[in-house]
Amino acid sequence: MIDFNEEIAAMTETINRSIVLARRPHGAPTAADFRLQQSAVPAPQEGQVLLRTLYLSLDPYMRGRMSDAPSYAAPVALGAPMVGATVCRVEASRHPGFAVGELVLAFSGWQDYAVADGAGLQKLAGLAQPSSALGVLGMPGFTAYMGLLDIGQPKPGETVVVAAASGAVGSVVGQVAKIKGCRVVGIAGGAEKCRYVVEELGFDACIDHRSADFAQQLAAACDEGIDVYFENVGGAVFDAVLPLLNARARVPVCGMIADYNATELPPGPDRLRLLTRTVLTKRIKMQGFIIFDDYGDRNGEFFAQMSAWVAEGKIKFREDIVDGLQNAPQAFIGLLEGKNFGKLVIRVGDA
Amino acid sequence: MIDFNEEIAAMTETINRSIVLARRPHGAPTAADFRLQQSAVPAPQEGQVLLRTLYLSLDPYMRGRMSDAPSYAAPVALGAPMVGATVCRVEASRHPGFAVGELVLAFSGWQDYAVADGAGLQKLAGLAQPSSALGVLGMPGFTAYMGLLDIGQPKPGETVVVAAASGAVGSVVGQVAKIKGCRVVGIAGGAEKCRYVVEELGFDACIDHRSADFAQQLAAACDEGIDVYFENVGGAVFDAVLPLLNARARVPVCGMIADYNATELPPGPDRLRLLTRTVLTKRIKMQGFIIFDDYGDRNGEFFAQMSAWVAEGKIKFREDIVDGLQNAPQAFIGLLEGKNFGKLVIRVGDA
Numbered sequence: 063m064i065d066f067n068e069e070i071a072a073m074t075e076t077i078n079r080s081i082v083l084a085r086r087p088h089g090a091p092t093a094a095d096f097r098l099q100q101s102a103v104p105a106p107q108e109g110q111v112l113l114r115t116l117y118l119s120l121d122p123y124m125r126g127r128m129s130d131a132p133s134y135a136a137p138v139a140l141g142a143p144m145v146g147a148t149v150c151r152v153e154a155s156r157h158p159g160f161a162v163g164e165l166v167l168a169f170s171g172w173q174d175y176a177v178a179d180g181a182g183l184q185k186l187a188g189l190a191q192p193s194s195a196l197g198v199l200g201m202p203g204f205t206a207y208m209g210l211l212d213i214g215q216p217k218p219g220e221t222v223v224v225a226a227a228s229g230a231v232g233s234v235v236g237q238v239a240k241i242k243g244c245r246v247v248g249i250a251g252g253a254e255k256c257r258y259v260v261e262e263l264g265f266d267a268c269i270d271h272r273s274a275d276f277a278q279q280l281a282a283a284c285d286e287g288i289d290v291y292f293e294n295v296g297g298a299v300f301d302a303v304l305p306l307l308n309a310r311a312r313v314p315v316c317g318m319i320a321d322y323n324a325t326e327l328p329p330g331p332d333r334l335r336l337l338t339r340t341v342l343t344k345r346i347k348m349q350g351f352i353i354f355d356d357y358g359d360r361n362g363e364f365f366a367q368m369s370a371w372v373a374e375g376k377i378k379f380r381e382d383i384v385d386g387l388q389n390a391p392q393a394f395i396g397l398l399e400g401k402n403f404g405k406l407v408i409r410v411g412d413a
Numbered sequence: 414m415i416d417f418n419e420e421i422a423a424m425t426e427t428i429n430r431s432i433v434l435a436r437r438p439h440g441a442p443t444a445a446d447f448r449l450q451q452s453a454v455p456a457p458q459e460g461q462v463l464l465r466t467l468y469l470s471l472d473p474y475m476r477g478r479m480s481d482a483p484s485y486a487a488p489v490a491l492g493a494p495m496v497g498a499t500v501c502r503v504e505a506s507r508h509p510g511f512a513v514g515e516l517v518l519a520f521s522g523w524q525d526y527a528v529a530d531g532a533g534l535q536k537l538a539g540l541a542q543p544s545s546a547l548g549v550l551g552m553p554g555f556t557a558y559m560g561l562l563d564i565g566q567p568k569p570g571e572t573v574v575v576a577a578a579s580g581a582v583g584s585v586v587g588q589v590a591k592i593k594g595c596r597v598v599g600i601a602g603g604a605e606k607c608r609y610v611v612e613e614l615g616f617d618a619c620i621d622h623r624s625a626d627f628a629q630q631l632a633a634a635c636d637e638g639i640d641v642y643f644e645n646v647g648g649a650v651f652d653a654v655l656p657l658l659n660a661r662a663r664v665p666v667c668g669m670i671a672d673y674n675a676t677e678l679p680p681g682p683d684r685l686r687l688l689t690r691t692v693l694t695k696r697i698k699m700q701g702f703i704i705f706d707d708y709g710d711r712n713g714e715f716f717a718q719m720s721a722w723v724a725e726g727k728i729k730f731r732e733d734i735v736d737g738l739q740n741a742p743q744a745f746i747g748l749l750e751g752k753n754f755g756k757l758v759i760r761v762g763d764a
Binding site: 293318326328356 | 667683699701
């Protein structure tokens with residue numbers, strides 16, 4: 063019997079595997095929407111480096127890139143590799159600024175190898191855990207940090223609510239809010255995640271959104287209302303949060319994972335006016351943001367502060383590492399269903 | 414035949430007429446929701462003044478005060494006078510700070526007379542047109558100024574859209590946006606108002622929301638999208654604006670006159686998620702505000718700037734003055750239907 067994984071490992075020394083978008087999903091993505099494609103490992107030209115992917119970040123925003131509906135970023139073309147942030151090792155270099163063996167943060171997508179001209183590569187020397195550059199010290203952590211602090215403006219004693227509380231963004235939102243002196247209520251799926259959020263991350267409470275009486279439990283946990291709701295899931299969570307928002311509440315909006323697979327609007331009544339009326343009567347600020355577009359110039363500030371908090375043990379993080387590029391589609395499908403527990407990362411190559 | 418108006422005029426020297434809330438409206442208010450009530454003119458105690466109402470401001474927010482649904486301000490009690498801003502003359506004074514004959518801005522409501530202890534009264538000496546303290550130089554102008562400039566943050570060359578463009582708030586929003594170098598598209602009801610908005614107020618365009626192809630006309634007038642939508646009407650206007658909002662658009666929300674009389678949510682589909690998704694993908698900032706609660710400390714800055722602009726002819730205003738306190742209910746009902754043309758003011762007493 064052939065060991066499939068061993069065979070793949072051997073192949074990857076000469077073959078570049080890419081996972082490409084085979085077709086645009088209608089609703090929830092399925093395995094058939096992806097295709098594993100093989101090609102020769104590309105050769106770097108003068109001024110280029112060859113990157114070997116070690117870790118690939120899987121994030122909910124990728125669902126948006128699979129669709130060609132108008133959005134803030136161009137969609138992945140059919141037949142092109144799925145996009146994504148990666149931690150890579152410089153495997154060969156014809157670029158004076160990069161030496162073989164250096165680790166870099168790249169955006170080289172769902173594949174084993176890529177060539178790059180150095181633009182946009184960020185060296186990761188000195189990082190105790192390189193994969194953290196994809197999570198707590200990367201885009202998800204940065205999203206949590208800026209959305210909470212710049213848009214959310216939390217004040218000591220205020221109540222902050224965040225869903226997907228054990229995830230890459232939510233876990234940082236809640237812990238930073240605790241550092242800022244807030245009362246923090248998380249929302250997560252299942253008792254195990256909720257326990258982790260309270261016992262390990264130090265949230266004041268965590269409600270299981272799968273509970274039949276979720277809305278009542280949330281209201282009970284937020285007995286002084288909600289001052290900051292960090293919106294990263296949408297759906298039924300938003301519905302339960304809306305009536306609990308206090309006057310002058312702030313709602314940074316960074317994602318709506320619960321709605322990404324929706325193919326049509328739900329049936330009525332049409333609550334659009336309920337939302338706008340709530341915004342008016344409660345003087346709510348609701349603001350969407352795309353982290354690198356809106357806050358790219360503050361990445362250094364974030365990285366310095368978050369690195370310090372992580373080093374001091376004030377911010378904890380958990381990674382859900384799945385082995386093998388070939389498992390990325392199934393892991394991504396699970397991410398949209400909340401099956402991961404912590405920041406989802408694919409280990410593509412050996413570090 | 415008795416002249417009813419003369420009789421009323423004679424009566425008001427000894428009798429205080431108040432228009433009180435007779436019952437809470439279900440849907441659009443009707444005459445039966447109000448009651449004219451008579452009582453003796455109150456006598457000022459030591460430290461008080463007696464105020465004679467000259468002008469009463471009628472504003473859409475009063476619809477909210479007629480309901481006991483949760484809102485940002487307490488409702489008017491059944492049987493109590495309707496609230497409202499007024500320009501009054503000091504008729505008698507037992508307060509060292511106020512002399513008989515002085516004009517003040519008060520919040521004495523829908524009545525001929527009121528006593529006050531001086532708190533909250535603002536002297537109006539030197540105002541060329543005292544009623545303007547209820548409009549362009551008062552709450553509506555202040556709302557337009559702060560909402561547009563502080564939340565809307567208009568930049569030269571951007572497109573600003575405002576509805577009720579011939580009204581107290583919308584007319585100021587558009588003219589200030591023009592001063593700031595924006596392209597300004599107004600929305601108003603009927604050809605006469607639209608002509609006034611363009612020819613007199615200097616907007617770049619004005620669309621009649623009663624046109625069958627209103628949404629198409631608005632899209633054509635905003636061929637570079639909308640950067641600031643000053644929300645003061647809601648309803649079908651908001652629906653037409655939503656798909657035209659540009660990335661990073663700002664939506665200050667000060668009112669939704671089109672929705673105030675709604676008794677239930679409209680039928681589906683439920684577009685709540687359409688709105689939140691638009692906020693996310695276009696990175697929109699939507700923010701409600703209540704002018705004196707949120708910006709009370711900046712009233713002086715507003716008043717100085719707006720007075721200067723009015724004096725220089727850079728900001729024009731139009732008042733729709735209705736004679737007689739007894740006509741306030743009908744005028745208010747018409748206000749909610751867009752029947753007024755300019756800032757609606759009731760002339761209660763002779764200046």
